[in-house]
Amino acid sequence: xxxxxxxxxxxxxxxxxxxxxxxxxxxxxxxxxxxxxxxxxxxxxxxxxxxxxxxxxxxxxxxxxxxxxxxxxxxxxxxxxxxxxxxxxxxxxxxxxxxxxxxxxxxxxxxxxxxxxxxxxxxxxxxxxxxxxxxxxxxxxxxxxxxx
Amino acid sequence: xxxxxxxxxxxxxxxxxxxxxxxxxxxxxxxxxxxxxxxxxxxxxxxxxxxxxxxxxxxxxxxxxxxxxxxxxxxxxxxxxxxxxxxxxxxxxxxxxxxxxxxxxxxxxxxxxxxxxxxxxxxxxxxxxxxxxxxxxxxxxxxxx
Numbered sequence: 001x002x003x004x005x006x007x008x009x010x011x012x013x014x015x016x017x018x019x020x021x022x023x024x025x026x027x028x029x030x031x032x033x034x035x036x037x038x039x040x041x042x043x044x045x046x047x048x049x050x051x052x053x054x055x056x057x058x059x060x061x062x063x064x065x066x067x068x069x070x071x072x073x074x075x076x077x078x079x080x081x082x083x084x085x086x087x088x089x090x091x092x093x094x095x096x097x098x099x100x101x102x103x104x105x106x107x108x109x110x111x112x113x114x115x116x117x118x119x120x121x122x123x124x125x126x127x128x129x130x131x132x133x134x135x136x137x138x139x140x141x142x143x144x145x146x147x148x
Numbered sequence: 149x150x151x152x153x154x155x156x157x158x159x160x161x162x163x164x165x166x167x168x169x170x171x172x173x174x175x176x177x178x179x180x181x182x183x184x185x186x187x188x189x190x191x192x193x194x195x196x197x198x199x200x201x202x203x204x205x206x207x208x209x210x211x212x213x214x215x216x217x218x219x220x221x222x223x224x225x226x227x228x229x230x231x232x233x234x235x236x237x238x239x240x241x242x243x244x245x246x247x248x249x250x251x252x253x254x255x256x257x258x259x260x261x262x263x264x265x266x267x268x269x270x271x272x273x274x275x276x277x278x279x280x281x282x283x284x285x286x287x288x289x290x291x292x293x
Contacts, residue, residue, distance in 0.1 A: 132193075
C-alpha cells in the first residue's frame with residue numbers, strides 16, 4: 001500500500017511537471033530572459049505549487065506523524081552558510097545554462113529524449129562529485145577541509 | 149535560437165497545483181521533503197534498502213507521467229532544447245554539484261522549503277533565481293549564444 005501511494009505521488013508530480021512547462025528548457029530559459037523573449041508562465045507553476053503546499057503542510061503537521069512512518073524527516077539546520085549560498089549560486093548558473101533542473105528532467109526521462117538522459121547523467125555525476133569529491137581529496141591528502 | 153514560447157498561465161498554474169499536491173502527499177504519507185536531487189542522490193548513494201526502494205518507486209511514477217499525458221491529451225510533452233550538447237552537459241554538472249552542495253534544488257528548496265517558511269530555503273531560492281537570471285542574461289545578451 002505504502003509503495004502504491006508512493007508511485008501515485010510520483011505520478012502526480014510527473015503530470016504536474018509535464019503540463020506546467022518545467023520540463024521544457026525553452027520555456028524555463030525564457031522565464032528568466034526578461035530582457036528578451038520573456039515568458040512569465042513559470043511564475044504560475046511556483047505560485048500554484050506554493051498555493052497548495054503552504055496550507056497543505058500546515059494541515060499535515062497537525063497530525064503527530066505521517067501515515068506510513070514513525071515521524072517526519074524535515075531538515076532542522078537553520079544556518080545560512082557559505083555552502084548553501086555557493087551551492088545555490090552554482091545550481092542557478094547550471095540551470096541558466098542547461099534550462100533543465102532535476103525536478104523537470106526526472107519525469108521527462110519518460111519521453112525517451114536523449115537530451116534529457118544526457119542532462120540527468122551529467123547532473124548525477126555532479127551530485128557524486130559534490131558528495132564523494134571531498135572524501136577522495138582527503139584520502140589522497142590534497143585537502144584539509146572537513147567533511148561531515 | 150531565442151524563440152518565444154507561448155504564455156500558458158492556466159496549464160502552468162494547474163501543473164503547479166499538482167506539484168504542490170504531490171509535495172503535501174509525500175509529507176503526509178512518508179514524512180519526507182519532495183526534492184528531486186534528493187531522489188537522484190538517494191538512488192546512487194542509498195542510505196538504506198528502504199531509502200532506495202521508495203525513491204525508485206517515486207521515480208517510476210514520475211517517469212510514467214509523460215506517457216499518461218500523451219495518451220490523455222494526444223500530444224507529447226513539449227521539450228525544446230535551445231542549447232548545445234556542451235551546455236547541456238556542463239549545465240548538468242553544475243546543477244548536480246550545486247544542488248548537492250546547497251542541499252536542494254527547485255523542488256526541495258523552491259517548493260517544499262519555501263512552503264515550510266524555512267529561512268535557508270528562502271535564501272537558497274532567492275540566490276539561485278538571481279544566479280539563473282544573471283546567467284541567462286550573460287549567455288543570451290552578452291555572449292549571444
